[in-house]
Structure formats: structure tokens, C-alpha cells
Amino acid sequence: MSDAALDFADSRRALLGFTGRLVGFTLLATLMFIWLGPVLLVVLTSVKSNNDFLAGPFALPTHLTFEPYLKVWFALGFGPLMANSFLYATAGSALAVILALVPAFTLSRLDVPGKKVIFGIILTGLMLPQQTVIIPLYDTLRSLNLLDTRLGLIVVHAAYGMPAQILILRGFMTTIPRDIEKAAYLEGASDLQVFWRVILPLSIPGILVGFTLNFIAIWKEFVFGLVLLNSEANFPVTVGMLKLNSDRYMSVFNLPAAGLVIAQIPIVILFILTYRRISEGNFAGATKG
Template sequence: MADAANPVTRTNVSRPTTGALKWVMRAPGLFCLGLFLILWMAPILLVLITSVKSNADFLAGPFSLPSALTFAPYKTVWEALGFSTLMINSVIYATLGSALAVILALVPAYALARKNIPGQKIIFALLLTGLMIPQQTVLIPLYDTLRQLSLLDTKLGLIIVHAAYGMPSQVLILRGFMTGIPKELDKAAYLEGASDFQIFSKVILPLALPGIIVGYTLNFIAIWKEFIFGLVFLNSESNFPLTVGMLKLNSDRYMSVFNMPAAGLVISQIPIVIVFILTYRKLSSGQFAGAVKG
């Protein structure tokens, strides 16, 4: 893709062009734009369109436009799946789980960024283990742990598990941000007699706030998407997150005409779209760099 666009832009830079020619030269760029939009937007748009089609419109073909908008599939699915509960639950798990993960990760990140603590390498190895561990492999023992703590089928239990599994990546991300804060700042504070806690809370924390927001949001998204912990550790429908409740969309009758699963899909994306709109600037800009460069 990059090399296809290459000669054009170079000419563009070096030579003034007339209006018509300019458009021709932009063609590869526009082509790429079209390709990206079709590949990544079309599936979502198709689902949106399908969700407001009547059964008859649906059978007319996937690309037919609805003759009239119907919101009946939304109503049916909303009621049948109890989407209001599912959404509230998912929001609870994601907000609190990632909050707890960030809180747990702050001081370790600070310690790794600023202090020469013993066994740094071991800690990194452990953190990476925590990052990589596939959830399916620890279900049985975790189930056992939660049972012994009487946390099975509770929201609190799932929040703690999410926090524990979110913590390693949070430590790495926050540490990245904290390393980027000039060391002179806390050295100065140290010379003025500030304690570790004071340096941490007054110097590091405020400056690491962008990192905290990025880390928090990433963890929020991760918990939002998580599926198997919720499936295994929860029994009551009143505790299910969206991902588990949504599985019913894949059951037999809903799938006969696709407007109902499509409507369910659209509904399930609404909260995360809001989060996305609020934070995506931070996520998609250079804020990541701190975390990435390490």
C-alpha cells in the first residue's frame, strides 16, 4: 500500500500541479482510503442496516435497503435478553475492575520506575507471565480459590479476578509513563526531605495522570471484552456481563432471520462506543508511546 502511493506524493512535493492532475495523483491515496473504509466499516454498517430491516426486507438480500425502518427486533431482543441488567453489570465490572487494577499497579510501577528494588528481573518475568497467561488454563484453580473465598457468583469476585489479571499490564504501562518523568523533580523533592509517599503522591501521580487514563481505558476495554471468566465464575443471570448474556443471540431461533442478532449486536456496542468517543483521542495519539517504549 505504501509503495503504491509513493511516486505520486513525491511528485506532488516537487512540482506544482493543476487541479485535474492533482486529483489523479491523489487517486492511490483515495483508493487506500476506500479500501480501509470498506474493509473495516462495511461489516459494521451492514449489521446496522440489517438490524432495522423487517423479515421480508432481510430476505431481499444483504445489501437491499430497508423499505421502512423497524425497531421491533430491538424491542424483542432488549426484553428477551434483559439487556439493561447485562449492560449495567458489564459497566460495573469494567469500571471497578480496571480502577482496582490501576490502584494496585500504581505503587509497583513507581517502585520499578524509580527505586532499585531487589529482584527487578524476577518481577518483570512475573509480570510478563501475568500478561501472557491464557484464561482457560487457570479456570479450575481460580474457581477453587473463589469458592474458598466465598466469591463465586458474586460481582466482587469477578471484579477482583479482573483486577488481578489487569494489574501486570497496568504496571508495565504506568512504569513506562513514570520513567518518562524527569528524575530531577523527585530528586529535588527528596533533598527537601519529602518521603517516598510524598514524592509519589505529589510529584509522580499528577504527572502520570495521562498514563493512568490510558491504562485505565485499555483495561476497561479488556474487561468489557472478557468472556470466559464471566461464563465460568457466575451462575446467576443477574450477574452476567454482556458477553455471556449475548451468547443467547447465537441460539437457534434468533438466527433464522438476522435482524434480531444484528439488533442485539448494535445494542451491545452502545456503551463501549460512548467510552470510545470520550477517550479515543488519548488512545490513538502518541500517549501510547510511553507505554510502548518501556
């Protein structure tokens, strides 16, 4: 996985010369304009006063104001929304990881007959469009009195997070050298001991990656939150933010812009803390049988 794997371009770079570098920087500028531009524009809009906003979308603010943040925070009730999303993302991901640990261990380290079939069945949960299960989930949660409850949504998130966690953790556990546990088995250790003493401690980086990805996924999630909850007190950020698309907020853009920034801050923090780990091919574990 090292970057050196494809250093076929290293010797080429010298030959690239001026034209090559010009092409490179033009592409870079285009990509930045398209992908960074909108984000920066929203951040810029969020610190503008109403008057500055009317001066045009690209006009720099005459002074920075954080008033839009305060206004939108209280108008939309971001406090409870963020608390809810934080609860769903933390509890849902933790449960998903816990549910996935032993299956990942079993399917990566033990010779289960029919391993591929079992793994395949579990993974279908990953590909299922949520809309195909939303009516039964709604009805089932209602009959269990879990509709419109935080617990109900956490359970659903945990169950649908589990397959991805098994995929990630299994991929991670496969990379742990066999010799380590062989020694343990030879000394008469049980599966439980090998799992608990050997594999689990070595899997902590994988667990962190899995947890982070699941946290982000639940923070972003919308369909389950929309359908399985009714009362605003239980809404996650995504569902609460729908209100921003209304005349009340859309007359001056600094309020919705500030709301967008607020909703993204927890993810940005998490992203900064874990970006290297996540970006370096852990997603791609899926592509390695």
C-alpha cells in the same frame, strides 16, 4: 512521537501525482470496504423491519424501525447484562489501577535492586493464556464461596488487569522529568510525599488511559465470565449474548444485529471520548524498555 518524525514522504507527495493518488484511494476504498463494510451492514440490518430484511442484505430499509432494539433488549434482558458488565469493568479496572500505582512508581522512579527481574515476573501474568489458570481459579473461588458471585469476578479481573496497568503506568511515569522530584527529595520529602504530591497528580492522563483500556478489556472478556459464573443474573454482556446464536434469534437478523449494536454502544462512547489518547502510541510504551 510526532507525526513529523517520518515526513519523508512530504516532498514525495508532489511527485505522486495522479497514479499515486489513484493507488491511495483504491487502497483506502478496499480497507473501508473490508473493515467498515461489515459494521455498517450490521447497523443497517438492525433498523430493518422483518419484511425489509427479506428483501436482501444490501436492500435499503423502506422505513427505519427501532423495534428490533426494543425486542432484543427485553428478550435477552440487556438491562441487567449491561449493568453487570458496567460494574465488572468499572470496579475491576479501578481496582487494577489502584493496585498498580505504587508498583509503577517504585519500578519507574526508585532504584530497586533487581528491578528488571521483578518487573519481568509481574509481566508474565500478562502473557498467561487464561485457560491455563481457569481450573484452579474455579476451584479456589468455589472453596472461598466466591464462585458465581459478582465480587469473585471483580477480584479476578482486578488481579489480571494489574500487570498491564503496571506496564502502562510505569511507561507513563518514566516520561516525567526527574528534576521535579529531585527538588522534593532535597527538601526532605519522603517517598510517600513524592508519590502523592508529585508523581500521582502528573500521572492522571496515564491513569485515564490505563483505566479506559482496562475497561474495554473487561467489557470484551468472555472466558472468566463464562466459567466463573453460573446464574444468568450475574452474566456480563458477552456471556449473555451467546444466546443470540440460536434459532430463536437467528431466523431474522434484525434482532441479533440490534443486540450487537447495543453491546458496543458504551465502548463507542468511551472510544470517542478517549480515542486520540489511546491511539497515540500508549500501547507501544511496551516496546520501550
